[in-house]
Amino acid sequence: MIERWALISGLKGDLDTYELIQKDLKKTPGNITLFVLGDMIGPEKNCNKLLHRLINPKSNDLQPWCIYGWWEEQILLESGYRGNQRAEALRINKGEEVVKSLINAVDKSFLDWIASLQFGFVELDCGLIHGSSKDVGDDLTLDTPPLTLLDRLTRLQVNRLFTARSTQQFHLELTEGIVHSEVQDLAGNHKKEQKVPQKAVIGVGAGKNYTLYDVGTDNTQFVQAGYQLEKKKNGFGLHL
Amino acid sequence: MNQAVISCLHANLPAVEAVLKDIELQGITNITCLGDLVGYGPQPNEVIELIKDKKIATCQGCWDEDVVDGLDACDCSYPSQIAEKRGHFAHQWTTEKLTKENKDFLANLPYSIRKDKCLFVHGSPNSQHEYLLPDMDAFAALERVENAKAEILFCGHTHQPYIRELANGSIAVKVKNSGSKDIQKKEMNLPMRRIVNAGSVGEPRHGGTKATYVVYNDITNDVKIREVEYDIELTCKAIINAGLPPIFAWRLKNGFEFAERAEDASHVCER
Numbered sequence: 001m002i003e004r005w006a007l008i009s010g011l012k013g014d015l016d017t018y019e020l021i022q023k024d025l026k027k028t029p030g031n032i033t034l035f036v037l038g039d040m041i042g043p044e045k046n047c048n049k050l051l052h053r054l055i056n057p058k059s060n061d062l063q064p065w066c067i068y069g070w071w072e073e074q075i076l077l078e079s080g081y082r083g084n085q086r087a088e089a090l091r092i093n094k095g096e097e098v099v100k101s102l103i104n105a106v107d108k109s110f111l112d113w114i115a116s117l118q119f120g121f122v123e124l125d126c127g128l129i130h131g132s133s134k135d136v137g138d139d140l141t142l143d144t145p146p147l148t149l150l151d152r153l154t155r156l157q158v159n160r161l162f163t164a165r166s167t168q169q170f171h172l173e174l175t176e177g178i179v180h181s182e183v184q185d186l187a188g189n190h191k192k193e194q195k196v197p198q199k200a201v202i203g204v205g206a207g208k209n210y211t212l213y214d215v216g217t218d219n220t221q222f223v224q225a226g227y228q229l230e231k232k233k234n235g236f237g238l239h240l
Numbered sequence: 241m242n243q244a245v246i247s248c249l250h251a252n253l254p255a256v257e258a259v260l261k262d263i264e265l266q267g268i269t270n271i272t273c274l275g276d277l278v279g280y281g282p283q284p285n286e287v288i289e290l291i292k293d294k295k296i297a298t299c300q301g302c303w304d305e306d307v308v309d310g311l312d313a314c315d316c317s318y319p320s321q322i323a324e325k326r327g328h329f330a331h332q333w334t335t336e337k338l339t340k341e342n343k344d345f346l347a348n349l350p351y352s353i354r355k356d357k358c359l360f361v362h363g364s365p366n367s368q369h370e371y372l373l374p375d376m377d378a379f380a381a382l383e384r385v386e387n388a389k390a391e392i393l394f395c396g397h398t399h400q401p402y403i404r405e406l407a408n409g410s411i412a413v414k415v416k417n418s419g420s421k422d423i424q425k426k427e428m429n430l431p432m433r434r435i436v437n438a439g440s441v442g443e444p445r446h447g448g449t450k451a452t453y454v455v456y457n458d459i460t461n462d463v464k465i466r467e468v469e470y471d472i473e474l475t476c477k478a479i480i481n482a483g484l485p486p487i488f489a490w491r492l493k494n495g496f497e498f499a500e501r502a503e504d505a506s507h508v509c510e511r
Contacts, residue, residue, distance in 0.1 A: 142415065145386075145387075146411040146413050146428065147379060147382060147383045147386055147387070147411065147430065148383060148387060150379045150380070150383065150411065151379070151380050151383040154377050154379065154380045155380070170415065171415070171416040172413055172414070172415055172416070173413065173414045173415075173416055174411060174412070174413055175412045175413065175414050175425075176411075176412045177379065177409070177410060177411035177412065178408070178409060178410055179378045179379060179382060179406055179407070179408065179409030179410075179430060180406070180407050180408045180409070181378040181381075181404060181405070181406055182404070182405045182407070183374045183375070183402050183403070183404045184402065184403045184404075184405075184465075185374060185400070185401060185402040185403075185446070185465070186401065186446055186447075186448070186452075186465060186467070190374075192378070194377070194378040194379065196379065196411065200416075220416070
């Protein structure tokens, strides 16, 4: 059986989209594991129904494996789960109203569950994180300098990093790299040449835009919820 | 022009005096200090007063930050529980000894100092607690310098002096699955960058007992590591007399290469 991962993020309380994705995935061939890379909540709509569904999947749902994202971090900050810190970055950038909306969008009974979520998963040689190994808010895109991408991969000691913070969908491979290092210390000189093994950073998208990853072939497919059937006739992994 | 960079003084007055004398003998007046004025050693106020008196540009080290913030480095910074206990004791002792004026001085030190193409930090541009060891991943090391928009990064914290040149680098990238029929490829050359670790004046951990610092010539770009002898016995006696853990004196006297840091040196304590 083909092993596939479905990577979703940025639902922000949108249960309809989640149900659409679940419906898609039931029609997708292979053994699918569903990862939810954070931002299940947001300030725009009430998130309680989605959170309830994630915690208590329906019998025919794919089991979601969730980590926390930037919006979860904000509510945990504001609710006192991070010591004395509060969601100041959100307050400064979006204003007090958005902070209030976020608090109102999530019933307090869900906070302990949100606080129990992990920062990320490492599966095989892949890191699955909302932002990056540096920070949940780290915004990696196609335009991020390759050195920075390499640093984020190196910190986690993985070959592929799946990220969601930017909301963009992309698959950037670092195909080769080299750097010469010479260290001079009190014991003498030491020269070394370091090469980069092939690595990749994959942006999984947000909301209706999600990513299917074929673990065996390293292929990604960027999908929009509801369009899966139309694409299926062209075959999995076709780059449209 | 030659300039001197010193780091990790750790309240060891005889070592600081000897190094400043060595710098003076070379006619160098431009000195930058990378922090950790206090911690482990017996003369925290005296060392701070000397640095203030000489008007030496200084950035804040991890000990300086922790003492001011009332924080102890957590257990991830120590290799064992007993080392952690000693560290906490030294922290508490230093906090009690420091005058309010000197605590204020430490509190107001900048995280970094920038001079043209040079950036001076205690640990790394990311954190006073991050160790840039000489054998760390070369690309990650280059990233620290490049993202800090510097050509030469001066750091301390490891207590091991070194000069690392990262050159002739390149990275090739390919955008897969872009929606375009053309596979987008590009290759970029990486700039040559250097990391200079100034070692430690007050608590060397490079395998020798001498205080270390570096001299940088901003015209020729040459960097030299200097070793300076000082009266270790004097500091050791002061450590014992102050009631600090005797192992701190033993470590200095033997030049024991023993870094109190986590096994994963790249780990940054988030507390």
